[in-house]
Amino acid sequence: MCRRAAPRTVRRTSGCESCARKRTGCRDAGSRRQARVEQRLVDIVAVLKESILIPLAVKLSPFYSALPHLASELDRMGADGLVLFNRFYQPGIDPVTRAPVPQLRYSDASELLLRLYWIAILAGRVRPSLALSGGAHEPLDAVNALMAGADVVQLVSALLKDGPGRLTAIRDGFTRWGDEHGFASVGEMRGCVSLSNCHHPEGFERAGYVNVLQSGRFPATPWAGH
Numbered sequence: 001m002c003r004r005a006a007p008r009t010v011r012r013t014s015g016c017e018s019c020a021r022k023r024t025g026c027r028d029a030g031s032r033r034q035a036r037v038e039q040r041l042v043d044i045v046a047v048l049k050e051s052i053l054i055p056l057a058v059k060l061s062p063f064y065s066a067l068p069h070l071a072s073e074l075d076r077m078g079a080d081g082l083v084l085f086n087r088f089y090q091p092g093i094d095p096v097t098r099a100p101v102p103q104l105r106y107s108d109a110s111e112l113l114l115r116l117y118w119i120a121i122l123a124g125r126v127r128p129s130l131a132l133s134g135g136a137h138e139p140l141d142a143v144n145a146l147m148a149g150a151d152v153v154q155l156v157s158a159l160l161k162d163g164p165g166r167l168t169a170i171r172d173g174f175t176r177w178g179d180e181h182g183f184a185s186v187g188e189m190r191g192c193v194s195l196s197n198c199h200h201p202e203g204f205e206r207a208g209y210v211n212v213l214q215s216g217r218f219p220a221t222p223w224a225g226h
Helices: 002-051 067-076 109-122 139-148 157-162 165-180 206-215
Strands: 057-060 081-084 092-094 099-101 129-133 152-154
Touching: 002 067, 057 067, 057 129, 067 109, 081 109, 109 129, 109 139, 139 152, 139 165, 157 165
Parallel strands: 057 081, 081 129, 129 152
Antiparallel strands: 092 099
């Protein structure tokens, strides 16, 4: 009986090893595909820099597997600016017709945090100028963007919703806030809380995530206290 059971044990072990090899192979194949996508972008930038005389800005998505490495490679190829981040077209679905439904959605403040996070990480570590794109609607949004290390703040949704006059309101509010808080220039404000300059860099790292969870800093809910 023991002799008959042994082959089944061997087969199960072999099957597990086979599954493990397949999973490893899938991960390796996925990594190679991601690397090819990033390398293709780097190659395009290299060709463009050899072909044009005007500055070249590259608009990135937040979905690259190793954004700091990609930013360094684009820097090495001569990119003059990095725009964080591109907002993709996201259609809805009509469940009756089973067809995509075109939707144009304005950005909102919830999109700002991801951009602030990555600009704060990249600021001072790569040569290209950093532009924040998406989620900036208020004067304090522009303040936060520059403090994180942005060189430029792009406004689109705010102007489409409120008209060109919104630009003046944001500029005046930004200037007023800087004066009230003792900043002599935009340059003094820029990057003061980036990862390179921040007195508490753990706030941008996993330790910051753990601290937030432990502190219970969550938005208030209607049932809080009940």
